[in-house]
Amino acid sequence: MYELVQAATHTYYIESPAKIGIVEVAPREVVLIDSGGDRSAGSKVRRILSERGWQLKAIYNTHSHADHTGGNHYLQSQTGCRIFSPGAEGAFTKWPWLEPSYLFGAKPPKELRHKFLVAQESEAEPLTTDVLPDGWDLIDLPGHFFHMVGFRTPDDVLFISDCLSSKPTLDKYRLSFLYDVQASLDTLERVSTMRAQLFVPAHAEATVDIAPLARYNASCIQQAAADIAELCANPICFDDLLAAVFTHYDLRMTFEQHALVGSTVRSYLTYLSDQGAIKASIDNNRWLWARA
Helix, strand or coil, X not given: CCEEEECCCCXXXXXXXXXXXXXXXXXXXXXXXXCCCCHHHHHHHHHHHHHHCCEEEEEECCCCCHHHHCCHHHHHHHHCCEEEECCCHXXXXXXXXXXXXXXXXXXXXXXXCCCCCCCCCCCEEECCHHHCCXXXXXXXXXXXXXXXXXXXXXXXXXXXXXXXXXXXXXXHHCCCCCCCHHHHHHHHHHHHCCCCCEEEECCCCCECCCHHHHHHHHHHHHHHHHHHHHHCCCCEEHHHHHHHHHHHCXXXXXXXXXXXXXHHHHHHHHHHHHCCCEEEEEECCEEEEEEC
């Protein structure tokens, strides 16, 4: 773990729980794509940079989840590097307590206030095309979270962050965290048609052909939507539905999984409702969902 892999002439990534990109932008100067999950990850990255004699100029965050921004604070404090984050992700990067607040729907309890969901604060600037190094492309990848993006480097290496999961992960858990189901499907359709010298997903193996995995992710999303619609065959309240989802997929409930899977199931309910497959009603002071 935390092994440096050379993907192309000037493009590298660090094999870690969420892959971290390193791109040489000038002699002895590099930028990062994401920063790892915490201070420890940032320290490991700093050691790799020091061993190669690289100076860190900037961190480009694909989105604001803690496993992608957790090393920001440490690296910024140690190197003075700038940090850039796209759209609404910038607010979550600067004020990471927004993440568990969003998931819980209010001030989060202590069970959700930990580094898995709350990175250290870091000062992030808006990520736009004009702040990218020469020859880079900014790729919109909405769906997993509000304004997630990817990057194509001048070496034609495409970092696609969390827009898809590995097949073993999907086969084990069936549900991946999603904010917008339709946007995720649209993103996967676009990604399946992209070409690059190498694709680097954050949570799957790097590959020259991403299309099969993109299509498999899309099929899993469509199956999950069908499963959740079936669980709404009779009117059901959210808590009972969430318990049924955990049972159906043989998942183990924890406070974190309640928050993450719960948010994802709500996203599926929105998607299914927008599709006209299910409908909401209020009965005896309970919000119920049922097949239309």
